[in-house]
Amino acid sequence: MIIVKNLKRYYGTGETAVKALRGVSFEIKKGEFVAIMGASGSGKTTLLRILALLDDATEGEYTIRGLQVSSLPEAERSYYRLTQVGYVFQDYALINEMSAAENVYVLSMMEGKSRKESYETALEALDKVGLKGKHNRVPDELSGGEKQRVAIARAIAKKPDILFADEPCANLDTNNSKQVLDVFKELNEKYGQTIVMVTHEPWHTEYVDRVITLEDGSLVSDEKKRR
Amino acid sequence: MIDDIRVGALIAYCSVKRGNKKTLMFIVFVLSLIFMNLVFLPSMIGGMTGLFTGFMQDYPYGDIVIEPSGDNTYINNADNVLQKVRAVEGVRAATKRLDVGASIDHKQKVVGVTVTGLLPAEEHEVSRYPYIISEGDFLGELSRDEIIIGAMIAGTGFGSEIYDNLGEVRPGSLVDVTYSNGVKRTYKVKGIMEGTFELVDLNALVHYKEIEEVYGLEGSKATSVVVRVDKQGSEDQVQDKIREAGVNEQIFTWADKSETLIKQAMQSMGAINVMSKFVSLIVGAALVLIIIYINVLNRKKEIGILKAVGITPGSIVLSYAFLSMFYVSLGIFAGLVLYFSLMFYFQANPVVFYETMEIRPQIDPVLLIQSIVTMLTLSVIAGTLPAWSVSKESILKAIWGR
Numbered sequence: 001m002i003i004v005k006n007l008k009r010y011y012g013t014g015e016t017a018v019k020a021l022r023g024v025s026f027e028i029k030k031g032e033f034v035a036i037m038g039a040s041g042s043g044k045t046t047l048l049r050i051l052a053l054l055d056d057a058t059e060g061e062y063t064i065r066g067l068q069v070s071s072l073p074e075a076e077r078s079y080y081r082l083t084q085v086g087y088v089f090q091d092y093a094l095i096n097e098m099s100a101a102e103n104v105y106v107l108s109m110m111e112g113k114s115r116k117e118s119y120e121t122a123l124e125a126l127d128k129v130g131l132k133g134k135h136n137r138v139p140d141e142l143s144g145g146e147k148q149r150v151a152i153a154r155a156i157a158k159k160p161d162i163l164f165a166d167e168p169c170a171n172l173d174t175n176n177s178k179q180v181l182d183v184f185k186e187l188n189e190k191y192g193q194t195i196v197m198v199t200h201e202p203w204h205t206e207y208v209d210r211v212i213t214l215e216d217g218s219l220v221s222d223e224k225k226r227r
Numbered sequence: 228m229i230d231d232i233r234v235g236a237l238i239a240y241c242s243v244k245r246g247n248k249k250t251l252m253f254i255v256f257v258l259s260l261i262f263m264n265l266v267f268l269p270s271m272i273g274g275m276t277g278l279f280t281g282f283m284q285d286y287p288y289g290d291i292v293i294e295p296s297g298d299n300t301y302i303n304n305a306d307n308v309l310q311k312v313r314a315v316e317g318v319r320a321a322t323k324r325l326d327v328g329a330s331i332d333h334k335q336k337v338v339g340v341t342v343t344g345l346l347p348a349e350e351h352e353v354s355r356y357p358y359i360i361s362e363g364d365f366l367g368e369l370s371r372d373e374i375i376i377g378a379m380i381a382g383t384g385f386g387s388e389i390y391d392n393l394g395e396v397r398p399g400s401l402v403d404v405t406y407s408n409g410v411k412r413t414y415k416v417k418g419i420m421e422g423t424f425e426l427v428d429l430n431a432l433v434h435y436k437e438i439e440e441v442y443g444l445e446g447s448k449a450t451s452v453v454v455r456v457d458k459q460g461s462e463d464q465v466q467d468k469i470r471e472a473g474v475n476e477q478i479f480t481w482a483d484k485s486e487t488l489i490k491q492a493m494q495s496m497g498a499i500n501v502m503s504k505f506v507s508l509i510v511g512a513a514l515v516l517i518i519i520y521i522n523v524l525n526r527k528k529e530i531g532i533l534k535a536v537g538i539t540p541g542s543i544v545l546s547y548a549f550l551s552m553f554y555v556s557l558g559i560f561a562g563l564v565l566y567f568s569l570m571f572y573f574q575a576n577p578v579v580f581y582e583t584m585e586i587r588p589q590i591d592p593v594l595l596i597q598s599i600v601t602m603l604t605l606s607v608i609a610g611t612l613p614a615w616s617v618s619k620e621s622i623l624k625a626i627w628g629r
Contacts, residue, residue, distance in 0.1 A: 054535055054622045075539075082537025093532040093626070095238075097245040102237070110234050110538055138245060154536065 001194060002028040002051065002162065007060035009046050009217075020046040022217040023060065028162075033188040033195045035205050038214035044198045045166055047214065051196060052087045052164040053077045064161065082110055086155030088165040092147040094139045100126060100150045101135035104157045111158065125157035126150070129183050145176030152183055156193065163187070165197040169204065181207045234538060235545030242550055251554070254518055258558020258602075261511040263565055265504065265598040270570065271578070272500045273589035280485050282424045285355040288484045289321075289453035290462050291469065294477045301325075302476050305449035311472045312454055317465045319457045320352035323449035325438040331380065331431060332403040333393040338380045342404065342431045344438030353453050356420060356432060363398030363418030370434045374402065374414035377428035378421035390429060404431075410441045423584050452476075508601065515602075515609040519551050523613040530617050531625025540618035544611055551610025555602050563595075 009021040020043045028034055036044045049055040050062065053069060062070040069080060081087070094103050101122045108118035126135050129149040139147050148168055155163055165184070169177035185207050187193040197208065205211050205225055213221040243251070284290055293312070295302050302308055305323040312321045325344035330337050347366040351357050356375075357365040362383070366375060382392035396402065400416045414433065422428055438444070456465045462480040469478055523530070530543055570590055577585035617625060 049623065052535075078534070078537060078539055081535065082539075085537075087535060089532075089535075093535070095241070095529055095532065098238075098241045102241055106234060106237055106538065107536060109237060110230055110542065112230050115233075 001030040001032075001065060002196075003061070003063045004051070005061040007047070007050065007062060008058045009043070009050060009055070010058045019217050021050075021057070024214070024217075024219045025060075026212060026219060026222060028194065028196060030161075030194055031188070031192045032210060033184065033208045034197070034210045034212060035208040036196065036198045036212050036214065037200060037202075037205070040200070041216075042214040043217040044200075044214050046217075048164055048166050048196065048198045051162075052085055053081050054087070082107060083158060084161045086158065086160035086163040088148070088151050088155050088163070088168045090167040090170045092139070092144075092151045092171075094147055094150055094154075096139050099136050099138050100131060100142065100153070103139075103150055104154045107154060107158055121157050122153070125153035128156065128187070129153045130179070143176065144172050145179050148172060148176070148180050149183060152180070152187075156187060162194045162196060165195065167198050167200070169199070169201065177201075177204075228541070231539055231541040231545055234542040235549055238533070238538075238542070238546035239549035239553065242546070243553055251557075254522075254554050255557040255561050257514060257518065258555055259561035259565055261507075261514055262559050262562025262598065262602055263569075264507045265511060265601065266562075266566055266594060267569065267588075268503045268507075269500050269594050270566075270588035270590060271586065272496050273591050273594070274573075274578075274586045275580070276496065277589050278584060278586055280481065282422070282426065283485045284481045286422060286424065286427050287453075288479070288481045289353055290456045290459075290481055291454040291466055292479050292481070292484060293452040293454065293469070293474060294479065295450070296476045301444070301448035301450060302452060303448060304446055305452055306447040308449075308452050308474055308476065311474055312452060312469055315465060315468045315472050317457050317461050317468065319455045320349070321452060321454040322346055322349035322353045323435070323447070324451050324453060325435060325442075325444070325448070326450045327438055327442065328407040329431075330405050331376070331393060332405065333396055333400065336391070336393050338391045338393055340377075340380060340429060340431050342374075342406070342433055342438070344433055344435040346435050353455055355422065356427075359420045359422045359427070360418040361421040363416065365418055366432060366434055370417065371437065372412070372414055373417040373433070374404065375418045375420050375432040376402070376416055377430050378419050379425065379428035380431070381416075381419045383419055383421075404433075406441050408442060412437070412441065508605075511602065512605050512609065515551070515555065515605050516612070518554070519547065519606075519609045520613040522550075523547060523617055527617055527620075527625050530614070531620075531622050531627075534618065535622045535626065540615070543618045544614045547614035548607050548610040551606040552603060555606035559599055559602055 005025050007021055007024045011018040011020060024047060036047060038044045046055065050057050057070055061068065064084065072080065098106065101119060104122035104125055105118035108121045109115065113121065123135055126132065129152050131146060131149055131153065134142065134146065139150070142150065168180055172180060181204060184195055184197065188195055208225055211223045211225060212219060293302065293308060309321055309323060312318055322345065326341055329342045330339050347357070347370065348368050361378060366373060376396060379390050380392050381396040382394045393402065396416055398416050398418055401413055402416060403411060403413050405411045420427060420432070456462055462482070466478050466480055533543055534540065570588055573588050577587045580586050
């Protein structure tokens, strides 16, 4: 589903250039739940942002379902982000002035669905992540775990091909982290959702099928896990 | 595009619904002052213009004034002209006048003036001269050897210190008038008139017959025939009808006369008005831009997030345009409330100019509509530009500042 070939990302030029990714290659199959791990500064977040079309690679190829997405113009990348890719931020990145439902259904409206249809889609996604009855609450009225679940609902409401998550549990305690990971696990097992998650917590790998490890911008291991 | 509008409207709606109400009130308050700045001074200038044109109608020119044609000094057979004019539909009243140059002498003080010879009884219907006598009485039909003197030359009214005056002339004082033809007459001052307008208060009035006798005029001559109409605004139609009635002299409306006589003054005020509007617009545009720009900068991360999740830049820009239009609409509404409150206040308590001129601001609907349209246009630009500039930034820079 995802093919990454020799992906490089340099910041700056010449001798002072920071090489965040030094040529990473791997493939991810549909329905896989993959963790990208590595120490701080290993390039895992840079890689995820490039995969989610939030940043550009300096070099290399990146295809999703055969489409060379790395070379798409911005308007098409925007459309791709809207319809094919879900992204869960470390700090939730919710719009504070929108309720949980509005945070979710604004994307469905962007896709051209009616307000009613968008609202129903949002409620369905919020139910999936265990937030039934909390759709009218604004982010300030939700706990950290609940906020992250709203962010997940926003990412999955459009039924994306791939769900990317950038350290989704970084700001959560163990209990809330487990709840969030349980949601990912359920999405993956029950609905076959492809998930790529950046994490630095070893115990998170208990939830995934595969662990890709980066070190100094290079892929150092690609390990299958048996759950 | 429709989806962009729907999403833009939703984002703006949520922002207003759950945004900081104190900030909203502050923005609306500032915008209302910007709106006030656009409309208040022009209203005051409008009031001042109205006051001056009102003076022109109430004293020298009426609604329509008929003057000698060609190089003639007088309208010959003014009674015939008056007869024709009074028969015209829409004419309320008319009278003839004789304006001549003269100097007035009192206790060795001499002042040059225009002396107007008029028919006192007819003036009650045509002008406000009979109603502005501050001391003594107005002329009567039998007034001979009597004169009404303007307060500025009498030395009793406001402006006396600016212009030459006769030094405290009072009703009953005797003054010597030397006319432009050299004839000298002594008059008893019957009254002092105070119209708080130079064209009135620097003049003098005598009975029409006095001027006829001094200049040896026969056959009802006049330097002007002053006409008042039934309905304000009908001057142009009545002017045409008077021409059709066979009056071959020059016929002017008060607007024609105002245009030539106080054109310069009005142009000066017009220039001040235009400059003031321009400055107000620049200041208004800058303030609206600053307010919206700060608002956009505070939401830079939010814009990045919206872009990251797939919201189009078009929707984001539209949301700020809507938001900005909403702020400005509320600002205009609050500004209108403030404006009308001030207008009603100044109608009841006019601004006193030169101690005696009362200026009441004029509410000009065209000006209000222009200002509203200007502010709304400005709001779209002010809302769109900063949002557009931020929405063009990379997602990473907008969210994480790099």
